[in-house]
Amino acid sequence: MDKWIKNGLLYKPASKELILPLKNIAHAGFPSPAADFLEENIDLQKLLIPRPASTFLFRVSGHSMEAFGIHDNDVLIVDASIKSKSGDIVLAALDGEFVVKQYVKRDGHVVLVSGSNVSPILIKDMQQFEIFGRPTWVLRKL
Numbered sequence: 001m002d003k004w005i006k007n008g009l010l011y012k013p014a015s016k017e018l019i020l021p022l023k024n025i026a027h028a029g030f031p032s033p034a035a036d037f038l039e040e041n042i043d044l045q046k047l048l049i050p051r052p053a054s055t056f057l058f059r060v061s062g063h064s065m066e067a068f069g070i071h072d073n074d075v076l077i078v079d080a081s082i083k084s085k086s087g088d089i090v091l092a093a094l095d096g097e098f099v100v101k102q103y104v105k106r107d108g109h110v111v112l113v114s115g116s117n118v119s120p121i122l123i124k125d126m127q128q129f130e131i132f133g134r135p136t137w138v139l140r141k142l
Contacts, residue, residue: 048137054081056133058091058098065089065100067115074140076100080133092131094121103131 049055060074068089070076076091084090086105091098094112101112101121110123123129 048077051079051081054133055079055136058100058135060100064114064116064118068102070100070115070135070138071140074138076135077137077139078133079136082134082136084131084134089135090131091133091135092129094123095128098132100135 045052056078058076058078060070060072060076063072065071070089078091084103086103088103089100090103091100092103092112093099099112099121101114104111104113104120110129112121112123114120
């Protein structure tokens with residue numbers, strides 16, 4: 001995966017486990033007085049990165065995917081082991097540049113679609129195009 005690092009934009013996830021306590025804060029129906037004492041742990045790496053060997057992080061640059069909920073400076077968790085199908089959001093390389101777009105197959109052609117007023121990109125035979133993986137989570141600081 002080291003070949004995927006370009007201009008500091010791609011990162012491998014940390015290999016250490018990140019486990020945080022998670023309190024049950026919402027219950028359906030009448031709340032139990034004992035609910036304040038219920039605690040369980042959540043392993044963020046297991047939740048967000050079920051396949052660490054094929055998963056990496058990518059920082060987004062640009063505004064073209066905001067209609068899909070992906071904003072400038074967000075961090076995507078990308079899983080390279082998931083096969084992409086038409087309609088999926090993908091991280092791809094197009095002529096040596098990374099792009100995050102919706103991957104659509106139309107009439108035997110590949111089209112990359114943005115969520116904004118940007119025209120779709122029709123992939124031509126002479127262009128270099130490779131899908132690196134499918135984003136599974138978007139991380140953003142509130």
